[in-house]
Amino acid sequence: MALSKEQIAQRIAKEVKDGYYVNLGIGIPTLVANYVRDDIAVEFQSENGVLGMGPFPWEGEEDPDLINAGKQTITTLAGASFFDSSLSFGMIRGQHVDLTILGAMEVAQNGDIANWKIPEKMVKGMGGAMDLVSSAENIIVAMMHTNRAGESKLLESCSLPLTGVGCVKKIVTNLAVIEITDKGFLVLERAPGISVKEIEAATAGTLIIPNEVPEMTFS
Amino acid sequence: MALSKEQIAQRIAKEVKDGYYVNLGIGIPTLVANYVRDDIAVEFQSENGVLGMGPFPWEGEEDPDLINAGKQTITTLAGASFFDSSLSFGMIRGQHVDLTILGAMEVAQNGDIANWKIPEKMVKGMGGAMDLVSSAENIIVAMMHTNRAGESKLLESCSLPLTGVGCVKKIVTNLAVIEITDKGFLVLERAPGISVKEIEAATAGTLIIPNEVPEMTFS
Amino acid sequence: MINKRVNSIQEALEGVQDGMTMMFGGFGLCGIPENCINELVTMGVKDLCCISNNAGVDDFGLGLLLQKRQIRKMIASYVGENAEFERQMLTGEMEVELVPQGTLAERCRSAQVGIPAFFTPAGYGTEIAQGKEVRNFNGKNYILEEAFKADFAFIKAWKGDHAGNLIFKGTARNFNPAMCGAATITVVEVEELVPAGSLDPNQIHIPGIFVQRIFQGKTYEKRIEQRTVRKRP
Amino acid sequence: MINKRVNSIQEALEGVQDGMTMMFGGFGLCGIPENCINELVTMGVKDLCCISNNAGVDDFGLGLLLQKRQIRKMIASYVGENAEFERQMLTGEMEVELVPQGTLAERCRSAQVGIPAFFTPAGYGTEIAQGKEVRNFNGKNYILEEAFKADFAFIKAWKGDHAGNLIFKGTARNFNPAMCGAATITVVEVEELVPAGSLDPNQIHIPGIFVQRIFQGKTYEKRIEQRTVRKRP
Numbered sequence: 001m002a003l004s005k006e007q008i009a010q011r012i013a014k015e016v017k018d019g020y021y022v023n024l025g026i027g028i029p030t031l032v033a034n035y036v037r038d039d040i041a042v043e044f045q046s047e048n049g050v051l052g053m054g055p056f057p058w059e060g061e062e063d064p065d066l067i068n069a070g071k072q073t074i075t076t077l078a079g080a081s082f083f084d085s086s087l088s089f090g091m092i093r094g095q096h097v098d099l100t101i102l103g104a105m106e107v108a109q110n111g112d113i114a115n116w117k118i119p120e121k122m123v124k125g126m127g128g129a130m131d132l133v134s135s136a137e138n139i140i141v142a143m144m145h146t147n148r149a150g151e152s153k154l155l156e157s158c159s160l161p162l163t164g165v166g167c168v169k170k171i172v173t174n175l176a177v178i179e180i181t182d183k184g185f186l187v188l189e190r191a192p193g194i195s196v197k198e199i200e201a202a203t204a205g206t207l208i209i210p211n212e213v214p215e216m217t218f219s
Numbered sequence: 220m221a222l223s224k225e226q227i228a229q230r231i232a233k234e235v236k237d238g239y240y241v242n243l244g245i246g247i248p249t250l251v252a253n254y255v256r257d258d259i260a261v262e263f264q265s266e267n268g269v270l271g272m273g274p275f276p277w278e279g280e281e282d283p284d285l286i287n288a289g290k291q292t293i294t295t296l297a298g299a300s301f302f303d304s305s306l307s308f309g310m311i312r313g314q315h316v317d318l319t320i321l322g323a324m325e326v327a328q329n330g331d332i333a334n335w336k337i338p339e340k341m342v343k344g345m346g347g348a349m350d351l352v353s354s355a356e357n358i359i360v361a362m363m364h365t366n367r368a369g370e371s372k373l374l375e376s377c378s379l380p381l382t383g384v385g386c387v388k389k390i391v392t393n394l395a396v397i398e399i400t401d402k403g404f405l406v407l408e409r410a411p412g413i414s415v416k417e418i419e420a421a422t423a424g425t426l427i428i429p430n431e432v433p434e435m436t437f438s
Numbered sequence: 439m440i441n442k443r444v445n446s447i448q449e450a451l452e453g454v455q456d457g458m459t460m461m462f463g464g465f466g467l468c469g470i471p472e473n474c475i476n477e478l479v480t481m482g483v484k485d486l487c488c489i490s491n492n493a494g495v496d497d498f499g500l501g502l503l504l505q506k507r508q509i510r511k512m513i514a515s516y517v518g519e520n521a522e523f524e525r526q527m528l529t530g531e532m533e534v535e536l537v538p539q540g541t542l543a544e545r546c547r548s549a550q551v552g553i554p555a556f557f558t559p560a561g562y563g564t565e566i567a568q569g570k571e572v573r574n575f576n577g578k579n580y581i582l583e584e585a586f587k588a589d590f591a592f593i594k595a596w597k598g599d600h601a602g603n604l605i606f607k608g609t610a611r612n613f614n615p616a617m618c619g620a621a622t623i624t625v626v627e628v629e630e631l632v633p634a635g636s637l638d639p640n641q642i643h644i645p646g647i648f649v650q651r652i653f654q655g656k657t658y659e660k661r662i663e664q665r666t667v668r669k670r671p
Numbered sequence: 672m673i674n675k676r677v678n679s680i681q682e683a684l685e686g687v688q689d690g691m692t693m694m695f696g697g698f699g700l701c702g703i704p705e706n707c708i709n710e711l712v713t714m715g716v717k718d719l720c721c722i723s724n725n726a727g728v729d730d731f732g733l734g735l736l737l738q739k740r741q742i743r744k745m746i747a748s749y750v751g752e753n754a755e756f757e758r759q760m761l762t763g764e765m766e767v768e769l770v771p772q773g774t775l776a777e778r779c780r781s782a783q784v785g786i787p788a789f790f791t792p793a794g795y796g797t798e799i800a801q802g803k804e805v806r807n808f809n810g811k812n813y814i815l816e817e818a819f820k821a822d823f824a825f826i827k828a829w830k831g832d833h834a835g836n837l838i839f840k841g842t843a844r845n846f847n848p849a850m851c852g853a854a855t856i857t858v859v860e861v862e863e864l865v866p867a868g869s870l871d872p873n874q875i876h877i878p879g880i881f882v883q884r885i886f887q888g889k890t891y892e893k894r895i896e897q898r899t900v901r902k903r904p
Contacts, residue, residue: 019673021880041673043834043880047539048465049609051878052672052834059667064468064660065596065608071466071519072666078868079672079834081875082608084615084643085465085491086547089540090784093558096852096880112563123527123536124518130566131540134559135785165563238440240647260440262601262647266772267698268842270645271439271601278900283701283893284829284841290699290752291899297635298439298601300642301841303848303876304698304724305780308773309551312791315619315647331796342760342769343751349799350773353792354552384796544786553777554808556789575787575817584808607873640840641874 025102052080114160133164145173152204244321271299333379352383364392371423442602469610548585549620591621598628602646619648675835702843781818782853824854831861835879852881
């Protein structure tokens with residue numbers, strides 16, 4: 001069966017390693033924090049100026065001066081720090097953040113990503129996404145395999161205005177874990193109960209399918 | 220009589236206005252702080268990272284973590300702040316400092332200044348001088364009119380490697396107060412008892428001498 | 439000590455005129471100069487070019503200036519929380535320049551510290567790079583971005599002293615520090631204004647040299663955009 | 672919390688090799704990483720390229736590395752306090768690159784924040800500008816300067832926690848913050864090392880993400896270069 005958003009987050013959490021500083025985008029990526037093993041040391045960075053983010057506050061303990069990039073009220077953990085936007089993007093641009101997880105509207109098989117604009121329809125702006133994707137060494141896209149119209153979001157080339165070029169390394173969707181390679185989308189894992197054929201049917205770009213495509217595990 | 224170094228500093232202190240942030244170079248400029256009127260508000264910036272410098276500490280109260288750009292132990296006044304070198308030169312480059320007073324080995328009549336290097340003889344480095352002279356809107360040079368060999372330090376053009384081009388606005392020497400103009404060194408004031416002829420004799424660049432050159436006053 | 443304290447918000451905003459370019463600190467509704475924005479609405483100045491990471495929400499923050507059509511051009515990184523904004527943008531009533539968030543911050547900081555231009559990788563290969571110089575350093579492509587220029591910067595700090603020294607709180611810091619001194623006149627409103635000498639010189643986030651005017655704000659609503667909590671067990 | 676604490680200075684300097692490029696915080700003898708410098712002397716690594724505002728004095732700070740001829744190239748803004756330095760420079764034993772102080776700081780900061788190059792007015796029209804691109808912005812001339820690259824940065828902070836968060840003291844801050852994260856490995860020695868959570872998150876000068884290794888220094892001489900005092904009345 002195709003994964004829920006929570007399961008996508010859970011699968012991505014396995015990519016988070018001990019000692020990583022991680023930037024989580026809005027949406028599915030935010031959920032990843034809930035599934036990271038608690039026996040490893042990880043710090044979450046939010047580009048509005050905090051490192052060492054903790055869980056949401058208890059009811060009644062919200063502080064309007066303490067939010068994340070999604071404008072949600074948050075808390076901090078021991079060892080946290082606050083800083084200004086300039087230094088925050090210094091961390092990102094300077095490649096001090098080890099892993100960036102963000103959503104996308106389209107990903108191309110060369111690693112291009114589009115997630116900020118649908119011309120004449122939706123123009124919310126790129127926020128920090130262009131800085132993140134142009135800087136990060138290690139980018140994972142978390143998204144549904146297809147859009148609401150049922151069309152593949154994994155394409156030969158993006159049709160929407162780009163956020164960044166050749167930057168995505170890995171994609172985790174509700175159907176598969178996919179690596180970007182020189183030759184196309186390499187299928188690493190499939191969702192439990194999802195066949196390779198179903199993945200092929202849902203993908204517009206070039207798929208590379210090894211002889212064995214194991215089912216995902218979540219821990 | 221030609222001014223002492225203290226008197227040069229005292230004359231320059233008159234150029235310091237209410238509300239000025241001032242950067243003082245090493246040598247004569249450092250002495251200027253002693254003569255600034257105490258009924259005006261002035262803050263001294265030192266490029267190693269302090270704003271709101273006070274007098275030297277009382278004996279026994281020296282703090283090795285609290286020095287000025289000349290590596291001298293200092294104190295701070297109410298309203299002082301510490302910051303890093305990057306922000307410190309941000310203040311300078313961003314033209315937030317109102318007045319820069321520094322020494323020179325040579326000044327040319329077009330405002331060029333040389334004060335950091337004598338090829339093959341003395342190479343101490345420019346420190347912050349190149350940043351200061353390239354950024355400041357308002358630069359006063361404090362120096363003796365002639366060097367130890369008796370040669371003019373006010374020249375048609377500098378012979379030593381430059382620190383900055385066309386940046387000096389005013390010079391106060393032991394003989395005169397001089398403004399840099401399109402046509403040459405304009406003599407604004409002369410030291411008490413010093414004749415215009417003595418200034419002419421000590422100057423190698425083009426001098427412009429108004430009909431009246433008043434004697435300096437110091438308060 | 440050079441005194442930056444002004445006695446009223448009117449004095450703080452003296453010189454504000456139609457057509458000016460203005461920076462506003464804040465991220466979402468967090469750390470925005472609420473008092474200054476309200477006063478700009480009262481003054482009714484128009485044709486403003488506003489530089490701010492976001493454009494507020496329909497009835498708070500810069501949204502208030504939008505409602506009154508006081509903004510001619512908006513320079514921002516993310517404007518997704520504001521329906522009136524989207525309407526004015528799509529109809530062309532308002533000009534919009536979208537800038538990557540890190541580039542926005544660095545263009546402010548560059549204005550503050552006298553750097554006219556810098557290279558950044560953000561936006562390379564996208565429409566943001568159109569018309570901009572591209573250069574390769576060590577195998578990676580970057581685009582050249584220039585410092586902003588602004589007439590006024592409106593800043594919200596937590597504490598400030600009469601010398602203009604500032605301390606920010608939590609993530610309300612965000613764009614505020616980099617905008618101080620990035621405009622001809624920097625106006626700061628604080629929750630608590632104290633005499634010079636009250637703040638630890640070692641813990642000043644922004645020294646007073648970057649500030650022209652400072653005053654204590656009257657009230658702060660500090661509206662929360664996304665109240666997200668854990669239920670108590 | 673990601674732990675940056677190492678148990679010994681040997682562990683802190685693991686990986687140091689001949690020929691490396693190293694940054695050193697400090698201004699004069701103020702805020703220099705005394706313990707790291709002493710250990711580099713003990714290790715005897717050579718052919719070093721050192722980036723530091725100054726070169727110490729003959730018998731303290733980087734002067735100790737100079738004495739042992741461990742430095743191949745020095746990048747600094749001011750080196751006037753060191754006779755052995757001047758000797759090695761004038762005889763050509765050591766290569767020297769002099770950089771305006773603000774440019775030095777900004778080239779470090781640029782490496783820290785991933786900006787490959789920026790324009791600055793410092794040095795325009797002087798020999799510093801030779802071979803560098805000149806460009807006019809708004810009627811003023813600037814030169815293009817590139818970010819430094821270094822293998823190690825050696826930093827001295829006042830307080831630090833196990834997460835690598837740093838607080839500096841007074842003017843001992845100077846070049847230290849901009850060098851954190853400007854090298855592949857940033858090693859910090861502090862006067863006081865405390866558990867994560869002991870420092871106010873709002874008052875951290877440099878967040879731990881810019882630091883790879885931190886340890887408490889053994890002793891600090893903190894030599895004063897120019898002891899200048901007022902006589903008590």
